[in-house]
Amino acid sequence: MPFWWSKYLKSVKKNQGEQENPTHGEDTGGTAANIPAQTMGTDLKTQIEQLKKTTGNSSDIVIHEIKMGSKANVPAAVICVDGLDDSLMINENLLEVLMANPKIDPYLDSDNVLDDLMKHAIKIGGVKTVMNWNDLFAELLSGQTILLIDGVYGGLSISTRGGEQRSIEEPSTEVTVRGPREGFTESLRVNTALIRKRIKNPNLWLESYKIGEVTRTDVVLMYIKGIANDKVVEEARKRLQTLKIDAILESGYIEQLIEDKTFTIFPTIYHSERPDVVAANLLEGRFAIIVDGSPFALVAPAVFIQFFQSADDYYMRFDIATAIRFLRVLGYLISLIGPATYVAATTFHQEMIPTQLVFTLTGQREAIPFPAFVEAIVMEITFEILREAGLRLPRPIGQTVSIVGALVIGQAAVQAGLVSAAMVIVVSITAIASFATPSFSIAISARLFRFVFMLLAATFGFYGIIIGMIALVVHLCSLRSFGVPYTTPIAPLVRQNIGDTVFRAPIWSMSARPRLLSQKNIVRQGENQRPMPPKKNGEPS
Incomplete structure (x- = not known):
């Protein structure tokens, strides 16, 4: 030697x-x-x-x-x-x-x-x-x-990392009319760079972890120092550090392991594959978790109304965005209690239906051998099977199965006298309304609770629906996302943040960040940002 x-x-x-x-x-x-x-x-x-x-x-x-x-x-x-x-x-x-x-x-x-x-x-x-x-x-x-x-x-x-990777493309699950067309990929560094490109601030901090005893997956916790609530970030850091699991193959693993409450259908962590959405949430005081190998970033704390908001709500005028949000909430309510309302009205509360319509519905149901509840259950299960089959099949075949299968089965069921035409219409409207919700994770909660509400409607009528809605609201109020109430800013009421719920106030009026998320840096824009057009005759304002 x-x-x-x-x-x-x-x-x-x-x-x-x-x-x-x-x-x-x-x-x-x-x-x-x-x-x-x-x-x-x-x-x-x-x-x-x-x-x-x-x-x-x-x-x-x-x-x-x-x-x-x-x-x-x-x-x-x-x-x-x-x-x-x-x-x-x-x-x-x-x-x-x-x-x-x-x-x-x-x-x-x-x-x-x-x-x-x-x-x-x-x-x-x-x-x-x-x-x-x-x-x-x-x-x-x-x-x-x-x-x-x-x-x-x-x-x-x-450092010589390379290899083949998917190029940056438009997100397929969060389509917008107006806004950026960039979406996350499966590369961790590409995803963090897409966010860095939008937030050019040294206070955007990244903390790296390796989670998974076998896979050793790279996971990044991202937040803006000085805007994010330190207690919330510390809680996220603690939950990530205590994870002991063999493999992390997608961000969904992390989501299920760190959420506040497991036994609930409602998601308490928001996920997105749009860099502009994640950047906007970071600027509001939330934190993001990005997992190597997954194009979906996790964002928390999440609130219920957040799942009805779309990225292009903030890229268009406030009045148009407000009207569209109303439509989304209405679509969610229809997908939740639409069939249950029909079952309750035709079974217990015929007096609430206009007389001519009652005669029409009665004539259709004379040859139907099943009660309205059984009709609704069979049609809903059939449609859910068709939807899942269309999702799993190759894309060209899946679309054909979904459309043709629904039309053929619905028409054949009506002609065979198994279900009424009115029930097919109700189920179709319910299915279409469920697609109006921007977030799949919140839309699927309505699809599952729909069966519970149909059972309550068939048992107690409208009283069962009211009891179910009360229980649902109480459950929502009991949820937390990293300590933040799930129904904020409505309950508890935060007046300065009420302008970004079902309503979307003008950008110039939303001067405060969500108070329960950011406790330090509350103000996010200067005073008097309202547009001031010039006076008459071209005089300066």
Whole structure:
């Protein structure tokens, strides 16, 4: 072994002492059984053999064995994962710099080889040292390139992430008439960059976590320091740090593990694949959680009325946005109690129906062998099956099954005398109304509660519907999202934030952030922002 290698080893042992067993320190995420427990050592061949053994000699682990420098010809290995790295960057900016390059010979004779190479030779950013197997595999399997040098303890992790990824496209689940057409992708850094592009402020802070004892998924907690409520952010941080699970494959895993209440149909965490929506919520004092591999970002604390708001509500005039929001809330109520109202009216409260309409409905139901409740249940279940089938089939076939299946089955059921034409109309209107809700997670709650309300209507009539609505409102008032009441700003009433509920006040009048979210920086715009047109004859105002 060359003298300078042994000298370097002595300095490392003197400064660090005996290397601690990496599986006895920080939690390794449950993979300690596969990761070597012994120290990395300094012999390159032994390190490569151990790496191949740990990864099962996997074919996607690429190991370039090279000679560094022009005179020293020091054995080294450049290790990466095929498909996760940028091959062009490795070839041009790393291998060409290290191989047969006389400029790095002085650094190879240094006492601190890794530090000198990191500071002076390698021109790629994001370079850091790895001193144990846990760190090495964490960096390698995240797409970084590892440099190991014979006779040197530890190695370098070099940022060369790349590989194929989906391009930025328009979100398919949050379509808007007006607004940006950019949507999140499955790349964590692309998603954070899309938000950074909209909020160019150093107070936009990111905290990184690796969650999943096997998958070691990168998760980012994002918030604006000084605007977000510190207590809410601390609670989010605490919940993320206490997660112990094998795998995080999508942000839905995180959502189910950190929500305030599990046994509720209503979502208490908002999710979106639009960067402008996430940026707007961050500016209101909320925090966002972005998961690598998922195009959906989580936003919390969430409130009930938030799920009826769309991004383009804020890009158009307030009066138009208010009218559209009324339509969404009305559509949600129809999808929730539409069939139940029909069942209650035709079963118990015929006196509330106009006389001519009663005669029409009675004539249609003379040949129907089932009560209205059974009709409604059968039709609703049939339509839900058609909707799910259309969603799971390939897109061209799915649309055909949904449209043709509903028309054919509805018409055939009426002609066969199994259901009335009025019931088909009610179920169709209910289904169309359910699509008016912008958020799928809140729309599906109405689809499920619809059956409960039909049962109450068939048992108690309109009294059952009223009892169900009271119980539903009480349940909504009992929910919390990271300590924030779910029905705010209506209950409890926050007057300065009431202008962004079912109503959407003009932008110039919404000067305060949601008070229960942001306790410090409340004001978000200056005074007197109302447009002031010029006076008559072109005089300045």
